[in-house]
Amino acid sequence: MSADPETPLRADAQRNRDQIIAAARAIFASHGPEVPMEEIARAAGVGVGTLYRRFPDRDALIRAVAVDNFAGVLDDAKRLSVEAPTAWDALVQLLYQGAELQLSMQLAMLSQRAHEILKNDPEVARLREAVLLEVDDLVLRAQAEGSLRKDVGAGDVAVLFARIVRQLPAHRLKMPELATARSIAIMIDGLRAGPVTPLPGRPIGKEDLL
Amino acid sequence: MSADPETPLRADAQRNRDQIIAAARAIFASHGPEVPMEEIARAAGVGVGTLYRRFPDRDALIRAVAVDNFAGVLDDAKRLSVEAPTAWDALVQLLYQGAELQLSMQLAMLSQRAHEILKNDPEVARLREAVLLEVDDLVLRAQAEGSLRKDVGAGDVAVLFARIVRQLPAHRLKMPELATARSIAIMIDGLRAGPVTPLPGRPIGKEDLL
């Protein structure tokens, strides 16, 4: 009756799907992408069977979570690009909000496993591309504003971002949020235009990220 | 003559032990702490049995690798503290050499699994303590020298260090070493004394790391 592959899911099925993605996101973030599927299903309050009906295998689930997450980053970036008073402000806020985004990064850049899975996914590629485009735009504009040092590229920011933006395991620190905020602030001071020391090599652009 | 519980291993056994740790270090670094034990054994050129004779289970192996690695960091820190012309230089070089050290950090701070294992190991605790002590000393001296901003503590440096010093998965970047060097340089610019923006909260000291 509705053989359309894009038929929206029935309400309850959609709810299940959302719960699964939310559960998977939380668990991937705290325990990495190797957790038993059964555990994810349990956290989502569904049976494994349901999980597998929605996502044919672990890879599909990882992909779905990554897409969901990258889409969030892209939204943020676009919104900030428009709403923030300056490009520099947009960048700064994007970095501060980064804590929210750590998962995408973790999945995309940390786990060899996840990377293999994601690197050939066209949807993920498209979103990555779009995010980098936004960042590139912000970088150029912030440099034009004179607030961002000239010798960095979008790639530098992305790399730094990926490094900083990883939530350190909360259990290692008494005040994880504060520590993250301070790391970001120090990094921002390092990015600020002014009396800087020269960086080695040349700017890393968005084309340098594979 | 050798009833000593610390009897040194027979020459060949010691060689095997070293090979195993080296192999494990390399593999943990590139694939995380979940790789099959058999793969580690193969990489070390020994049978699984040998691996298990030396390290009763995966946890013991992870501990041994971490200890080995932390000991290396400590050596570096001590050497630099004495040899570098200034405390600031020592810090900077320690951070640049950090690439070498990424594994300890990865094990100690990134993988939930590894963290659980290491947090109760007294040997690891002792080494961590010693490293933090060195860093604390460098921080205070560099601040006295006037080259390090005053509003950071050893904990800030350690946290930043742990974040920056992570080997970004080589597969994500055309020029990983350069990208790392640039990240560190930006961070160092952010740490440098001078016209800085105030950081949120208060300095994170070595006591703030659990």
Added chain:
Amino acid sequence: MSADPETPLRADAQRNRDQIIAAARAIFASHGPEVPMEEIARAAGVGVGTLYRRFPDRDALIRAVAVDNFAGVLDDAKRLSVEAPTAWDALVQLLYQGAELQLSMQLAMLSQRAHEILKNDPEVARLREAVLLEVDDLVLRAQAEGSLRKDVGAGDVAVLFARIVRQLPAHRLKMPELATARSIAIMIDGLRAGPVTPLPGRPIGKEDLL
């Protein structure tokens, strides 16, 4: 409707569970409690995975078999206590049926391994208790009837029972059932009231069994 932790198993699952216990009982009886789990699974006609889903490890399986078996003994004892014309007859028949019971005994009293596992299981403890209570009752009544020698207690009977009622490895005897029946008969003659020689020590009661 089935949030109950004791939710009855699905029909097929229950069937598998029964098959596993039956297979395990048979194999434990003939080969002891160390047989490969895979062999038990094969005998039960299921995969190892199924076995492990039902019983998380070997110990759990051993416990389940023991409980099943003790429950059988208890049923027999209760039935005989009521149906047999005299308490003495009930005891005698219980002993003769002992061949059926050898497994509980073997598990409970013979294998060090199994004993360690069972001694802390409350379900097993409860059943043991109940069986001993029945035996104690039969002993007292048979002594009152004048057919059982006065200088023995339920503990003596249980101990003797445990010793006699062991299936001698079939391979050692041309006629194992006959041999067992004769052993029991001789033992019964030894228990019978009449011109007996005094026993060393004092009666061993049910409280003397730990």
Added chain:
Amino acid sequence: MSADPETPLRADAQRNRDQIIAAARAIFASHGPEVPMEEIARAAGVGVGTLYRRFPDRDALIRAVAVDNFAGVLDDAKRLSVEAPTAWDALVQLLYQGAELQLSMQLAMLSQRAHEILKNDPEVARLREAVLLEVDDLVLRAQAEGSLRKDVGAGDVAVLFARIVRQLPAHRLKMPELATARSIAIMIDGLRAGPVTPLPGRPIGKEDLL
């Protein structure tokens, strides 16, 4: 120099051999014949290598322990046969001393594994044969004396013996020696000539034991 296969061992080698057998006997008795070879070696105070030099594999060790043990039983039986005032007394004492002998029996009759190993060993066969011959002699003489019931054979006694003479795991009982003594006494009362109930089947002779 002494290629004679029967060359007596050097003093220290003989000491090692004895220690190994003693250790193996103790461990087999308490933990069955499946204990790790390394554990036996440790208990004997030698390295595994030494154990394996003396006994090419586990089977050889089991055989050696069994031979050692059967030889002890045979000695006892022969001595008692001569020294005890009557054949009945000899039998009774042999049974009481049985606790000492439990190991042979355990090895020979309980573990399927051990049985397979022992059944084809000519040395063991010879000793078994000899023991049964002694018991048969005692049985006939005790019956001639009028003290042993007529309807039993050497096989009956051996079977009963094997059953009774198993040391119940000490941990199950507050007073294991007493319990054993009482079991034996009851069994002896059952064997005594007098007003007995008829046994099923026919006497089990020594030829009936395979």
Added chain:
DNA sequence: CATGAATGAGATTTCATTCAT
């Protein structure tokens, strides 16, 4: 000879995925 290190086959256990209910 004695020792204990190395090996690898086999046992235990876990978990991704399929399928009956």
Added chain:
DNA sequence: GATGAATGAAATCTCATTCAT
């Protein structure tokens, strides 16, 4: 559709036996 049971391949770990020191 949803559920959770069953499966078996793959990982972990143990231990009998061999062999270098």
